[in-house]
Amino acid sequence: MNALQGLALACSLLLPVAAPAAPAANATPSPDTRLQALWQRLDAGQPVTVATVGGSITTGYAAQPPREQGWAAQLARALGPQVRLVNAGVSGTDSAAAVHRLQTQVLDAAPDLVVVEFGVNDPWLDPAVRGSSFEALLRRLLQASKPPAVVVLGLTQQGNQPRDAVDVQLQLAAHYALPALDFGRWMQARVDAGHDRWAALYDEPVHPNAVGHQRIAQALLETLQAHRPPRDAAVAPPARTAMPEPRFGRAHEFTRLLTGDTWPAPFGHGFARGGPVHPEWPGQQPGWAATADDAEAQWLVHGAEVAVFHAESEHFRNLEARVDDGPWVTLQGQVPERRGYLGWHYTVVARGLEPTAHLLQVRMKRDTWAGSGRPASLLAVMTAGLYPPALRPTAFERRNAPPPGAVQVPANDAHLRWVGRVGPAPGTAGGRLLAWSGTELRARFTGTALGLSFASTHWGTSHFTVEIDGRPLWLAVPGQGASHWQLREPLAAGEHTLRLVKRTEGSMAETALLSLSLAPGGALLAPPPARPLRLAFFGDSITAGACNGDVGDDQYDDLYFHDGTRAYGALTAQRLGADYVGIAVSGIGITATWHDLLMPQVWNRDAPRADAALAPVETPAPDVVLLNLGQNDHGFPASKGQAMAADFAPRYLAFVRQLRQRYPQARLVLLLGGMSAPREQPALPQAVQQAVATLRAEGDLRVWSYRFDAFAWAHPRIDVHARMADELTRFLQTEVLK
Known part of the structure; x- marks a missing residue:
């Protein structure tokens, strides 16, 4: 007697009525090549690893002892003594939690077969999530470096209810051409034929008892045997096939x-x-x-x-x-x-x-x-x-040109309100150069469509937030060419508001907005009113928001995660309801730089380039001008084992005087911190304090200094930026703007 015959006999002895085999429900019509290969290895006595992933029923709960008498253990024994079982059942968990443990608890074991069971626990999961998370389990298994055979086990509670999650799971199994067992249907067929009773399988509504675990193992074996090839039959080796398009998206992958x-x-x-x-x-x-x-x-x-x-x-x-x-x-x-x-x-x-x-x-x-x-x-x-970058969703699609009949609005139209330092784009007819992060376009328009046309001679991709009627959308505009981006979904008829905000700093990407395109019959309206307060920030990578969204270490390969609109200065302006001007360059300083230019060479230009045009003084001029430099004046020479420039303090003061000359009526706030330099180099806070003392001694009483408590050893992430903005907002409200 083999293991399969022994399992069937054990099940039949538990009931007075003989229990003929019921057909496996939802089995794949054509043989599954991975299961066929599995059977060939089993029949040849070769070692096989079987993994099961699910909830408490997979752990063997209510069987005694669970890990030895649960359905997973019974299935492994029935398949043969050479089978190694990896039971990744975790009580009380669903498929959303399972995707987070799949690699370490299942895939790292290099299984040949994986049985997935979440029909009982997924009904407790948010319905908007359960389809995506279960589908991600299947997709990640099928995309493994060594894809295993996968069987979906659709369990329900006693009486084959509820079925909302199971039905979705079985549909996904069919979508990916995977063998599946609808255990509720399998069992109900036995009940309808008078060969079994639901009550025999359960002592409470949720967890099957010892008999129930035996029935599950029996039904699974029948499902697997439906794919068993005849001995000595030629079986095509499993081959990767094109993955179907996901039904519920790919978020949980x-x-x-x-x-x-x-x-x-x-x-x-x-x-x-x-x-x-x-x-x-x-x-x-x-x-x-x-x-x-x-x-x-x-x-x-x-x-x-x-x-x-x-x-x-x-x-x-x-x-x-x-x-x-x-x-x-x-x-x-x-x-x-x-x-x-x-x-x-x-x-x-x-x-x-x-x-x-x-x-x-x-x-x-x-x-x-x-x-x-x-x-x-x-x-x-x-x-x-x-x-990953290629899969990030965007509400825009790239087209060769605006749609026929679209109303074209040049970027220099008087009905567009610009916030930040925006100059004319050389070589364009009415284009506006967008270099500095935080640069913002605000507009009101009518119509059901919106398109944006750009041109760039810079190598970098510019990332934007496009906010329509308060709903933020994301757009990436590649460099080195022209592109038109059209909103995919139509807008409701009527009036709309638009904010286009550049997130990427100017030294990494700059582009020109050429025009907006509106639906036929659409029109620009009077722009939104100017905000009552205007803040201008001058700084380095901290102010630019470099690396503030990075997941791990600081990186500059994917600038999507570098967002100047979520840096402390932009957040402070947002908290105060102010317009924001951000003039910031990663790696720059007063006396030292990681690149080619120092801040005194670019601070008054349309872009952080020595050949960029000089910018006129902003109208209206900023109410508060804030300066945060010094990290690189210390950090760059320190990286080479050198001391900071001995003349940092007088050169810092000279630059502050340049700011005062350009903005004679503004309040000046000299900032320090966000990273480690002020803690490591005492000369930095001394220079800032000395500059404030000198200016005040000369009668300039509209100058302050502030040192942040919040800081990070690497570039600050958005959590640190938020705390910096909280600190600065309180300081401005209580000391500067009162």
Whole structure:
């Protein structure tokens, strides 16, 4: 008697009525070549690795002992003694959590067969997520360096209900031509034929008992055997085929997990390392826990979807979270139904975000459990949609020219309001040169369409935020050529507002806006009113926002993550409702530079080039001019083992005098910090203080200095920039603008 015959006999002895085999439901009509190859290896006695990934039913819950008598273990034994089982079942988890553990717990084992089971747990998952996350599991398995055979196991609760998640999973299996077992249908056919009873398989509605696990293993073996080739049959080697287009998008193929040592301490108070870990998650480390009513924390996260994996039981309390300035979402930790054991939940905080850096804020929820002293516990932050450049979604499509009949509006039209330093684009008819990050176009128009035409002789790609009626969109405009970008979806009829803001700093990319195109019959309206306050910032990479969205180390290969509109200066202007002018160049200083030019050579030009045109004094002139330089005056010579220039202080003062000469009525604020130089080089703060003292002694009382507390050893990310903006906003409100 072989293992398969033994399993079938064991199942039949549990019921008084014989149990003939039911047809495997949803089996792939044509043989699966990877399963055929698997059977050939099994029949030849070769070693095979089988992996199972799912929830508590996959772990063997309710079988005794679970890991030895669950359906996964029974399936492995039935396939043969040479089978190594990798059981990646984790109780209480769904497919959204599984994509984060798939590599380490499944793919690293190089399995030959993977059985995927999330039909019972995915109904608890956000319906907007479950299709994408389950599909990502399948796609990542099929795109592995050594793609395994994949079988989808569609389990339901007792009585074959509910089926919402299972039906989606089975449809995805068919979409990818994968073998699948609809266990509910398989079992119901046995029940309808009088050969089995649902009640025999369950002692409670969710988890199958020992009999249920045997039935699942039996049905899976039948499904696999449907693809078993005859002995000595010629089987074509498995070949990679073209991957079908995704049905639910690709966000969960590109994930990032913050947990344990990869999850740094938060900015805030009241949270400490600790809390329970998932007992079935290998290598997992404690997250962050809090008991204080005023506990709050902030973390830097990346991606288009942000979710928190948190503990829930009768003993925990609730948190709430939001991403950036989005709505607060409850993290339900207080769940009375979970008595005597811990549960875990994947709660989506925000989705549909731009796939870049964001701020996750978590705080204790003020509810009926306030003052109870009970803990709240976070286990991980799970983000999805950190797309590679070629897959980043954009609302624009590139065309050769505007649509026929479109109304063309030149970039120098008087109904367009420009904010920042914008000069004429040489060699164009009415084009405007967009170099400095933070440069902004504001307009009002009518019509159902919008297009933007650009030209560039620079090598770099310029990244823009295009905000239409308050909804931010992302656009990348490549250098070295002309391009037209048309909004894909039509706008509603009527009036619209537009903000076009350059994110990329001028030394990395510059381009010219040639024109806007509107729908036939559309027209520009009077521009939005000017903001009452105007701030102008002069600085280096800190002010430019270099690397502020980078995921890991500082990098300059993908400037999508460098966003001047989320640097501290632009954020300060936003908080104060002010117009922002940003004149900033990475690597630049007063006495030293990582490149060719010093700030005194480019600060008054239309672009950070020695051959760029001199810019006229802005009209209206800025109310406050802020200067933040010195990091590179120290950092560049220090990188070569040299001292900072001995004449930094007088040259710094001379540049401040140039600013004062250009802006005689402005308030001057001399800033210091954001990175490490002021901590490492005492001459920097001394020079700033000396400049303020000198000017005030000469009667210039409209000058101040401020040193940031927030800083980073590498380039500050958006979380540090946000804290810098908070500091600076308070200082301006209380000391400068009062």
